[in-house]
Amino acid sequence: MKIAFFNRSRLPSCRLRWKIRIVHWVLALLLFGCSSFAFAEEIIEAKGTEAPNVPPPIQRASPAIVRINLETIEKKGTLADGVEYLFWTFGGSVPGPFFRIRAGDQVIFQLKNDEKSSLPHSIDLHAVNGPGGGAALTQVAPGETKIFRWKALNPGLFVYHCATPHIPTHIANGMYGLILVEPERGLLPVDKEYYVMQSEFYTTGGFGEKGLQAFNIDDARREEPHYVVFNGKVGSLSGENALKAKSGERVRLFVGNAGPNLTSSFHLIGEVFDRVYPEGAIGSPPETNVQSTSIPPGGSAIVEFQINAPGRYLLVDHAIFRAIDKGALGMLEATGPEASEIFRSEPKAP
DSSP states (O other), X not given: OXXXXXXXXXXXXXXXXXHHHHHHHHHHHHHHOOTTOOOOOOXXXXXXXXXXXXXXXXXXXXXXXXXXXEEEEEEEEEEETTEEEEEEEETTBSSOOBEEEETTOEEEEEEEEOTTOSSOBOOEETXXXXXXXXXXXXXXXXXXXXXXXXXXXXXXXXXXXXXSSSHHHHHHTTOEEEEEEEOTTOOOOXXXXXXXXXXXXXXXXXTTOOEEEOBOHHHHHHTOOSEEEETTBTTTTSGGGSEEEEXXXXXXXXXXXXXXXXXXXXXXXXXXXXXXXXXXXXXXXXXXEESEEEEOTTEEEEEEEEOOSXXXXXXXXXXXXXXXXXXXXXXXXEESSOOTTTSOOOSSOO
């Protein structure tokens, strides 16, 4: 009878056997999980910016897990020179912060309601695919915090607003903002980007009446505002707060309309929009050579143009009484050399 002996030279070395065991353990953990180990998710904090500022373009080549923290705050602020108002806000400003994420991102959204608030609040992000745009999961009482998670499926520029009853009142008092979901390949580069949001305010006193003004729900229901403004107040984009650019620069405006009632006819006096993405929709070719663009309540637009000559340019709602008499007027100050081949005065008729 022959006796078989193992050929030890053919067996794996001790070091190799340990390597094989480690690989098996790692595969088991990946496939089945283990209560003793946890793989931490890398989370990127999305920093919001206050209007008219915009966060820088996203440089990531792939989706990420992104956290957004936002707080609802009720605070007194300036609506016009000598006019105060009790604003309901996201992040303490009107409009709320501008957020920038990427298509495919998983977003962990945390909404906190300041403990000093008098009312519950919530958020409906038009970028969200799910009940209430998140409002169903974020009804927060004063001092409370709620979190939900969603995936950014559609690129575009989206409005967000409070969706706690009475919804129109929460919006009318200042609870809105914009979130940009960049496409996978990003947007075309430009020199300047700004955030502009139009809205109405319905006050007990007339336009410019001094003192603390209360919300006038009767005027709101009649859709007759005393104020139509950019970025929450009269003069928010004028004087030292005017937008800035240089001749030859390409400028992109992310424009939203919170309403709650009126459609905006957004226009820049002295320039033609080279490209317009109506409704903030990204994915189809933009409209070109546009003079004015309509933005409905709860809608947005992305407009791009090149500054051709130095000087002062006016942002208006071209429903022009709103610009001249109700506050929907902003400024862009452009500096640089004269462009006489495009724009100049003539001493006399030829």
